[in-house]
Amino acid sequence: MIKVRIPTPxxxxxxxxxEIEITGNSVGDMIEQLNTSHPGLKDRxxxxxGEVRRFINIYVNEEDIRFLTGKxxxxxxxxxxSIIPAIAGGA
Amino acid sequence: MAKLRFHIRFPEEKxxxxxxxxxxxxxxxxxxxRRADVRETTxxxxxxxxxxxxxxxxxxxxxxxxxxxVDPIELNVVEHEQTHPCTMEFSEEQIQRYSRHIxxxxxxxxxxxxxxxxxxLVIGAGGLGSPAALYLGAAGVGTxxxxxxxxxxxxxxxxQVLHTTPNVGVPKVESGQQLLAALNPDVHVQTYQxxxxxxxxxxxxxxxxxxxxxxxxxxTRFLVNDACFFAKRTLISGSIFRFEGQLATIKPHEGFPxxxxxxxxxxxxxxxxxxxEAGVLGVLAxxxxxLQANEAIKEILGLGESLAQHLLLYDAxxxxxxxxxxxxxxxxxxxxxxxTITTLxxxxxxxxx
Numbered sequence: 001m002i003k004v005r006i007p008t009p010x011x012x013x014x015x016x017x018x019e020i021e022i023t024g025n026s027v028g029d030m031i032e033q034l035n036t037s038h039p040g041l042k043d044r045x046x047x048x049x050g051e052v053r054r055f056i057n058i059y060v061n062e063e064d065i066r067f068l069t070g071k072x073x074x075x076x077x078x079x080x081x082s083i084i085p086a087i088a089g090g091a
Numbered sequence: 092m093a094k095l096r097f098h099i100r101f102p103e104e105k106x107x108x109x110x111x112x113x114x115x116x117x118x119x120x121x122x123x124x125r126r127a128d129v130r131e132t133t134x135x136x137x138x139x140x141x142x143x144x145x146x147x148x149x150x151x152x153x154x155x156x157x158x159x160x161v162d163p164i165e166l167n168v169v170e171h172e173q174t175h176p177c178t179m180e181f182s183e184e185q186i187q188r189y190s191r192h193i194x195x196x197x198x199x200x201x202x203x204x205x206x207x208x209x210x211x212l213v214i215g216a217g218g219l220g221s222p223a224a225l226y227l228g229a230a231g232v233g234t235x236x237x238x239x240x241x242x243x244x245x246x247x248x249x250x251q252v253l254h255t256t257p258n259v260g261v262p263k264v265e266s267g268q269q270l271l272a273a274l275n276p277d278v279h280v281q282t283y284q285x286x287x288x289x290x291x292x293x294x295x296x297x298x299x300x301x302x303x304x305x306x307x308x309x310x311t312r313f314l315v316n317d318a319c320f321f322a323k324r325t326l327i328s329g330s331i332f333r334f335e336g337q338l339a340t341i342k343p344h345e346g347f348p349x350x351x352x353x354x355x356x357x358x359x360x361x362x363x364x365x366x367x368e369a370g371v372l373g374v375l376a377x378x379x380x381x382l383q384a385n386e387a388i389k390e391i392l393g394l395g396e397s398l399a400q401h402l403l404l405y406d407a408x409x410x411x412x413x414x415x416x417x418x419x420x421x422x423x424x425x426x427x428x429x430x431t432i433t434t435l436x437x438x439x440x441x442x443x444x
Binding site: 064 | 215217218219220247251304305306307308309312329330331332333334335336337353354355356357358369371376402404409413414415416417418420
């Protein structure tokens with residue numbers, strides 16, 4: 001199993017769940033699986049070309065996939081994936 | 092001018108603070124007083140005295156007459172330093188006010204002096220800026236800049252601890268200046284009652300050593316990042332959303348990644364809910380704002396490990412802190428070798444995912 005951490009702004013789409021378990025071989029697989037179980041999630045994560053949006057980072061364990069192999073970044077049993085959007089609040 | 096080191100031990104186990112103040116006062120200057128690690132239990136202090144040798148000897152005699160044990164260490168070490176630590180003068184009141192810093196290993200009188208000489212700009216006198224400015228002011232940061240164009244609103248007081256109920260309706264920078272002046276009259280508070288923008292930012296930030304971003308929208312955050320890059324200033328960026336916070340220290344001018352290496356572009360307008368609708372836990376603003384102040388003090392003192400290559404994530408509900416890697420992006424539009432952004436641009440976007 002691979003644990004995926006869902007950030008607060010996306011939890012309305014996961015029924016409030018902050019953590020979802022998936023199986024999958026890559027980050028791309030993970031996104032498709034998440035979208036199957038929670039339709040619409042892919043649109044929030046990816047742009048019209050299917051690329052991860054530029055203000056959202058996906059970390060496999062502690063590494064940003066943009067500095068690995070993007071959506072092709074492989075996943076294995078026991079990995080933890082975090083979806084981290086930019087946040088701007090401060091006032 | 093000589094600098095001599097002594098071990099001194101007070102008559103009682105507990106180190107009486109008045110004597111620490113007295114040392115500072117009578118002998119003009121302490122460059123450092125720190126508890127020697129192994130001797131802490133027996134009340135030994137490792138103290139440096141600066142001044143004319145005869146004057147120091149007289150002072151030592153004076154201490155001995157009061158029952159204080161004084162052992163010289165490295166008595167032969169007499170230094171003439173170019174940047175004279177002996178000229179650091181604290182008033183008796185300042186020695187009392189900052190005594191918990193001055194006796195702290197790694198801070199000492201020298202560190203306190205660095206804090207006193209520091210100039211820090213706090214962008215936004217709101218949720219993050221309030222606690223950050225209060226702690227920086229209390230610590231004795233010499234110049235604190237506050238920039239904010241808003242007035243205090245009743246709905247701010249749940250978290251913006253720089254402001255009080257009687258100041259509802261008063262410009263935030265003015266309200267902040269009042270509280271900081273009451274907290275610590277040593278601090279010079281420079282106020283800017285305006286919103287930071289592409290037209291004023293490059294006039295303001297070069298005046299400061301360190302910039303703390305406590306703004307509330309992506310447009311300002313990208314603007315501040317870009318301007319700090321162009322002006323070569325270290326930026327400590329904190330942000331909050333509901334129960335979550337993020338923190339990073341940004342210094343691309345020292346070869347570290349910038350904010351755009353982390354998030355290349357702000358989200359497009361309309362994709363995101365409004366900040367005011369999203370809500371935020373008041374205490375979270377305190378947690379992240381105080382962490383920004385912590386990182387600022389570390390930068391000033393050159394202490395510890397910074398968040399220059401990490402992003403700190405905090406979840407107030409799970410009570411978890413996590414750090415993720417934040418590499419420099421070789422294709423960064425701003426700080427890479429082939430930048431596509433070479434001037435400031437204004438972004439008008441809203442504030443969250």
